[in-house]
Amino acid sequence: MRLLKPLLSLSLLLCCLSAANAQQIKWDKNRPLTWDDFKGPVDMNSPHDAVTSCQVAYNYHCRHIDSVYVVTVAINSWFDCQASWAVKRMENEDILKHEQVHFNIHELYMRRLAAAFKAARFTADYRREVRWIFDDVMREARAAQTKYDEQTEHSRDAKLQAYWDSYVQTQLDHTSPDY
Secondary structure (H helix, E strand, C coil): CCCCCHHHHHHHHHHHHHHHHHHHHHHCCCCCHHHCCCCCCCCCCCCCCCCCCCCEEEEEEEEECCCCEEEEEEEEEEEEEEEECCHHHHHHHHHHHHHHHHHHHHHHHHHHHEEEHHHECCCHHHHHHHHHHHHHHHHHHHHHHHHHHHHCCCCCCCCHHHHHHHHHHHHHHHHCCCC
């Protein structure tokens, strides 16, 4: 019985972790989004047919070595299934592809965020500097997402949609995925 209790607890923990991970999708070039990933409730007041929600979390550790501040930052980002949604009757391949590019843009800016942290030279004010870098890159990411939707008219402009598909893919191909 003593052995059974810890095993049962471990099994419950693993089940809970699996359920949580099923609600989050880490970007993977070999794992495109599907409509089944969009599990959130539809916002009936939204003018959009689908919404992709991506999240990011980071933490950092600082070591002060010989008057140098060495800051190591870990970034975790994901597609949030429960906050992403689609109007079922509007689901089609063009809109899904458009939503995938939103996820790809998010991944691109996570890579740029990691590169910015790695390139930074930190001072005693490293906490503020980490936050400033994060805020700056996230502001750029939001601007890119907005520009993408405006230029493609939310996937309705096929020519500009094709341009963005290619542009973002090229950027991903030339940006280190290490973060």
